[in-house]
Ligand code: ADP
């Protein structure tokens with residue numbers, strides 16, 4: 049490609065849904081060697097669907113799903129939507145929950161029909177002093193399929209498991225190949241567990257996986273990589289991603305997300321997928337050839 053000016057790059061970018069803050073952001077985008085991307089909503093559709101609802105011993109599987117879904121009515125997490133829709137699909141009546149509480153990156157809890165209900169990952173169960181060791185094996189069987197498996201606890205005891213799968217976007221695999229061709233190492237950071245994360249990463253040829261990452265740990269991940277000499281672009285969409293976006297050499301806000309993410313970013317993508325990052329990188333390279 050022929051070298052182009054920054055103004056031309058900004059114009060072309062805007063037409064393709066890539067908003068560039070200033071010349072510095074573009075220049076830095078040409079020089080990064082590593083990109084960190086979120087799994088949910090970036091690599092995947094972010095619209096997971098319920099695949100399993102299993103009850104242990106004395107519990108009934110419809111109960112497990114019904115209590116879990118009743119609680120998730122209070123959550124805006126994509127996982128919550130999948131569980132609620134899955135329950136409605138099975139024509140379950142969902143009662144209202146009280147004392148709803150969401151623990152970021154872990155799960156949710158509250159009271160349903162006078163019972164204490166909790167739902168989430170291993171860390172969520174740890175928070176409630178519920179031992180999951182005995183069923184981690186069956187959870188792993190779901191995770192290696194790329195599913196997100198969550199524990200359901202009723203009145204402080206493990207009652208069952210629900211699992212959802214979030215399909216990978218059709219554009220993701222090609223975009224990762226392009227990012228590799230453009231010289232970038234691709235790291236997936238996710239709050240999801242190691243096995244689910246690895247199953248997704250393997251399918252896509254992702255170079256490195258950081259699982260069980262709490263939103264507030266993403267900034268530390270950026271800084272850790274920078275300390276080893278890497279130049280890091282970080283893509284994110286949430287309010288919690290803002291510190292990491294600001295620490296990165298280039299912050300890339302997925303435009304489907306929060307305003308504060310956009311404010312912290314050098315580049316904003318109007319679309320929510322990796323193709324925008326490929327475009328940004330190509331534009332940046334074409335522009336830098338002109339500046340040098
Ligand atoms: P990601 O980084 O993939 O977007 P999150 O950080 O939002 O994931 O969540 C991490 C994990 O915490 C989820 O995989 C799930 O196990 C648990 N979790 C978070 N929110 C909820 C919720 N509303 N209901 C059930 N589990 C949840």
Ligand code: MG
Pocket residue numbers: 086088089286
């Ligand atoms: Mg997320």
